[in-house]
Amino acid sequence: MSLAEEVDVLRQIALFERMEPAKLKLLAMTSDRVTFRPGGTMMRQGDDGDAAYVVITGGANVLVNTPNGPLKVAELGAGQIVGEIAILVDIPRTATVEAQDELVALKISKDNFLRLLNNSPQVGIEIIRVLASRLENTTNQLREAIAKIPK
């Protein structure tokens, strides 16, 4: 896949939709395209975060360690971003992410990701939207969970 095609894929991702073409190209150019084998680990819970990934093709499972072993909490598909939290707040990875099948992702290093946020307010807003919807999601789950606890 060439850079031009990558840019096309990136453009279809909500996060980068409104980004200027030159900046999007620069992002593609400065990021590594990484292929993971089926079952390959993209990140491991507890490790230091040095990069965020944008899934280009393939799917991934998001797993969280529990006393009863890993628990799948979410799935990721093409166009989704993962791993940005560890970069934004400098905490260890909060979950493990494993490729379901062969997965191609764009690996955006910490420096480049922060630069991107500085240079492109739209991307920042989009990230906030993603995070907010995740928070909303988590809150809902929490509410349901609390409702289930017998009083």
Place this chain on the structure above:
Amino acid sequence: MDRTIYGFIFRYSKAQQIFLLIVTCSAFPFIYLQPDIVKRIVNDAIRGSVSDFPKEVLGFEFEQIPFLILMCFGFLLLVIINGGFKFFINSSKGRLGERMLRRLRYTLYGRVLRFPLPHFKRVSQGEVIPMITQEVEPLGGFIGDAIAQPVFQAGMLITFLIFIIVQDWMMGCAAMAMFPIQGYIIPKLQKKVNALGKRRVQAVRRVSERISESINGIQEVHSNDASNLMRAEFAMHLGRIYDIRFEIYQRKFIIKFINNTLAQFTPFLFYLIGGYLVIEGNLSIGALIGVISAHKDMNSPWKELLAFYQQYMDARIKYEQVVEQFDPPGMLDESLQLEEPESVSPIPKDATVAAQSLTYQEDETSTPVQNLNLEFKAGERLALTGPSGGGKDELAALLARLLIPTGGRVAIAGEDLADFTEARTGRRLAYVGPAAYLFSDSVRANLLFGLKHRPLATPEIDEEETAARTEKMAENARAGNTDEDFNDDWVDYKTLGVDETATTDDRLIALLEEVDLTRAVYDYGLRSAVDLTGRDGLSDRILEARARLSALLAEQSLEDLVEPYDPEKYNDNASLAENLLFGTVISDKLNVDALGDHAYVLATIKEVGLTEDLLGIGRETAALMLELFADVEPGDALFEQYSFIKAEDLPEYQIIVAKFDRGGAEALNDRERSMLLTLPFKLIPARHRLGLITDEIRERVIEARKHFREHMPEDLAGAVEFFDPAEFNAVASVQDNILFGKIAYGQAEGPETVGRLIDETVDELGLRRDIVGAGLEFQVGIGGSRLSGTQRQKIAIARALAKQPDILILNAATDGMDTRTRHALVDRVLAAAPGGVVWAVGDGEYLKGFDRAAEVAGGKVVNVETLDSAAAEPAS
């Protein structure tokens, strides 16, 4: 050491100086004859009247023409004789001067090796180095002239003087009249010049010291924005030198001026007194003219003598200024270093080591060790604990005799350690300090450094080399240098433990294991090219590993992790430059990063018709860079990491692209074309993903690759070691030889997985030992700078263990390592040390394995505690 330069000269070169003097004097008649024969050619042979001929020379009669020929050949002969004398005298002087200079430097360096260690706190490298190198340099020239020149010139002077006195004693008195005045005034003036000379030497030393300080503290200069301060300080010192030097010039020329003026007083007296005598009829006019011309001749030796006098004064100051710096109090006695004992007796394990009222005073204000008493057995494992600054560091150094006690003594089995030769302290004791120094050489040489005390075996050399060696050693002896040959084998293999069952490599690898350094050295070996001499069959086994690795990759269906080099295929994980060269560059005539500039490369791509395409790709790449980086700040790290074009070059590329778009490649000049051409050579398709390298271009690059190899011009012959799947590449690293390809971009965990598989392959084929062996050749850099601090310390400890010391003394040798490494190292070293161990450790440190712990505080032993060696509790 001789205090004066003439003392030094007489002691070491009296015979040669006298010889030089005799040769110089015997040249004199010929020098005198040469102008005389010229006179005879002109006066007798050419201007002579026919009636004077035939003339008789040595019993033969000559007519005018044959006489002229004879005289002319005589002249030629004299020219050759005089030239020959001059050549012989000058080269003898040069040789003598150089030998003496060599001796002086050798002596000075030898003294540096015997300086008491605390002296190095007071003198800086920046002072010592120029003293041995530059300051003594002019002395060589002076020493050759030291006797012959003044005696010869004075002899000439006296000859002319006698001639004048013989003519008339009053004239003689007139000729000498100025001597007392000159002899009084000139030394007086010279004295001031001498004082200035001394100040100049000191000022120049200060400058070298400043330079060396700035280099050592360069980080601080940058991080404190202190460069302007440094510049100003340096300018101040330079200003001082300027003032001194200028004043020296002034005064030197004043001396010349006064001397010349005084010298002209003599003819004044001649005309006055001589004229009077002639008029009175007491002196013939012929005699007066003779005297005046003789006096004229006197002028030249007199001037030479004065010049010599000034040169002597200069040399004297330089010599004395240097020598006085090389005689600090407390220097180690020479015999302790030079004498080789019959045998160096080991220190038995049950010998008592006793510090008795041991005192070490550093200067007036600081006495780190005071009246300290401690006894232990040589074979004991003793920890020295206590606060830093409490004296345990100094105690460790005193026990290793690196410091000399100012009071009390250290006795080993009743003998005073101060009387031990270095042969004994340096072989039976070992010391590792907190920042051990590694020499700029291989890991191997550093490990063996502690085993090279004397040359033990001469390598096998043929007759010619033996003769050269004999001559070299004879010359060493003439200059008073050592009779030990650096090129001999100095390694004490017996102590190292080399025998039929273990080679040097085996022993060194065992040592690395003892300090847990094998893995690191293995990594260095993997990343460096291996020297195949003495490693038969290694290249074949590495080739085997190459095949095995690719089989392993296939077995685990991991082929896409590595893209192997295939002569018939374009490697998408390599740059276009690498694809074109397809080999490792050996020569500096070819630079992989600047192929777009290289004439032969340009000719090759032209030959296969790639030039236009590459220019096109260059244009595309440039345009993309212009688009992407237009808004990026010039200082941004992005440029460094990702841009093909430097920030400052962007505007120029903008013009090139515009020109190209208007008029095509023809519109560009040579420089612009080459700027554009450098871009595609950097492209790595798998990494940059620009889609500019099409299959068609790939094919033609392969064509160019073959053409490049087949038509190599003569001056590039052997400049590239080409990749060949069936051949070992002697200049590539072991890893590259096994891998024989590029690790693919964009494969998650790719490099790690490949690294693991290489390790597996290496172990499967039993290559690890050889690769560690190759790692032993790794160059550690100046002061070991290419290694980490921990690695340096570990090598230093291994170097100490290699000596099999009776007592191993370690002083904070593991500082700066993390706790786990430190504890593991203590365990390993205690297990490996063959004799006793004295270890100055940090307070509250890990004491497992030690027999006793002595707490040193305030310069005294305050507590000695017997430890249960099984307990792992840190000291309280």
